[in-house]
Amino acid sequence: MDSGTILLAFSLLGIVWYTALWAIGLMGCLTARKRYRLRPRSPSASAPRETVPGVSILRPLKGLDPNLYENLESTFTQEYPNFEILLSVADENDQALPVVRELMVRYPSVDAKIIIGEENVGVNPKVNNLVRSYRAAANDILWVLDSNVMVDRGTLARSVDVLVGSPSSSTQSKRIGLVHHAFYASANTLALGAQIEEAFLNTNHAKMYVAINTAAVDSCVVGKSNMYRRSDVERVNGSLKPLSGRKDDSTSEPCGLPAFGRFLAEDNMIAGALWHELGLRHDLSCDVVQNVVGDMTVMDYVKRRVRWIRVRKHMVLAATLAEPFTESIVLSAIAASSAKYLFGFPPLLLLPVHFALWLYVDMDVYASLVGYPMPTAKRFQFIFAWAAREMLALPIYLFAILGDEVEWRGRKYQVLRNGEVKRSSGTGWFDRLRWPGSRVDLNQYERLGVDVESS
Incomplete structure (x- = not known):
């Protein structure tokens, strides 16, 4: 040639x-443009408590993230009649606890609990932090939210609608096993690294993330805000092998959230396990979650x-x-x-x-x-x-x-x-x-x- x-x-x-x-x-x-520029109010936001599924909101905390009070407050003000909040910290001296207690006093009608102490199930400190909340949750539907994100008050109701509703055409009639959210960054500083990170996350990152999830050819999830059923997670172990094709001796492998403590990217692995092991699909709701970017140098960004x-x-x-x-x-x-x-x-x-x-x-x-x-x-x-x-x-x-x-x-x-x-x-x-x-x-x-x- x-x-x-x-x-x-x-x-x-x-x-x-x-x-x-x-x-x-x-x-x-x-x-x-089509998904995020119109966010209708969900009928379940004002439905009677007994008519909607209960949701346990899990928020792992460590230290004082930028905008922490407002981030956590957005969970307390959700327009949904049936939810609890489990706020977990590994250390009883964690700086986030005074913020949590102040919010619990301000919103006494919200069912919120503090869980102190971690369980060491792997190298991932977030999973170690979450395990006790995961087990203590009163509801099967879990909404895991990072401490550094803030959500609109209608996000919970609309996300439940997607999780329990009929699958969209893009999911080929398979049940939705996980609802996740795109996010946008908001830099609260003029530091160049923070400005670069904001520009990246709000443009190229978001554009490709939404496109890949629209095509829905494989799991593609960033776990700042994920909703799934504990009963589904209890059946997966991160092997990414279909449940129906596992060998008999593989049933002894640990399943559920603790099985993902060996990964740093546990969010993506849980999503991948639901997709590949159970054959479930993911969907984005019409909501986005907001990150406030703290002080960040260019080298921090790199x-x-x-x-x-x-x-x-x-x-x-x-x-x-x-x-x-x-x-x-x-x-x-x-x-x-x-x-x-x-x-x-x-x-x-x-x-x-x-x-x-x-x-x-x-x-x-x-x-x-x-x-x-x-x-x-x-x-x-x-x-x-x-x-x-x-x-x-x-x-x-x-x-x-x-x-x-x-x-x-x-x-x-x-x-x-x-x-x-x-x-x-x-x-x-x-x-x-x-x-x-x-x-x-x-x-x-x-x-x-x-x-x-x-x-």
Whole structure:
């Protein structure tokens, strides 16, 4: 095969890939516009208590997250007649407890309980924190919410409607086993790292997350806000092997939430287990949850993305390897070279059009999540952060793909096969690097989760 034929094949492949990525991005944009710009009130919000299923809301707490009072208060004010709240901390001296007690005094009619103490079932501190609440919950439907997210008062009712209602057409008539929510970030600081994180999560991340879940070809869940049935979780163990096909000796393996303590990304693994082991499907409600991004340096942002990619690499390798070719800068280079070879189209003409349209679509996704167009005063700041995110994407990826160690809550872990982890001694070459401006606790607002938006 001569070089001309090879160049032709690669150019055709580049145009096809470019078109496919635009189709996915537009799917995410249009779906977000349709799904999130209208949020009707659920009939169950005002229904008699005995006519709706009970829900146990589990909120694991550790320390003072940004906006903690408002985050937790949004749970107390849910418009739903039948729910309880279980707020768990590992340590009786945790700084979150005074905030919780103040809310319990302010809302005495809400059935809220504090659970102190953890049960060590694995390396994941969140699972260790949650196990006692999981077992003490009075209801089968569980809504697990990170402490750093805030929800609309109608979110619970609308989510229950999706979980117990008839499956949507996209789920091929299979029962919904998990309801999750897209989220948007709100930076409460001018720190550049926080602004970059906000730009990323509200645009490219959200666009791909919504698109992949619309296609619904596989499990794709970030666990800031997940609703599922405990009776379903009790049947899965994270093997991702169909329940009907398991060998007899596999029934002795532990199931339920404790089985997921060996994963850092327990949220994604629980979702994957419900999908693959039980054959259930997921659905997004028409709600989003809000994260307030605390103070974050650029290096904090870099380390967070490195951690995310390294975990994802051991769970969805093929998709992770394809990830850089979905980013706008690499994609624009592919399109420009392909268009020049095939059609003689000048790259200097294609590139500005590409980036202008890409930015326009991202800003439209932002408006869908937040509920209103971006204020004019914020646009320059946002565009600067957005451009910084796009330029950092490839260098971060190249650095992340070479290693296997991640840092979470000041502890180092070695990521193993399928996303399992073990504690790391921290003596590798990665640990000898010094990150100027970084802090020990990098979990200021985002719990570790596998974002398969790029996967």
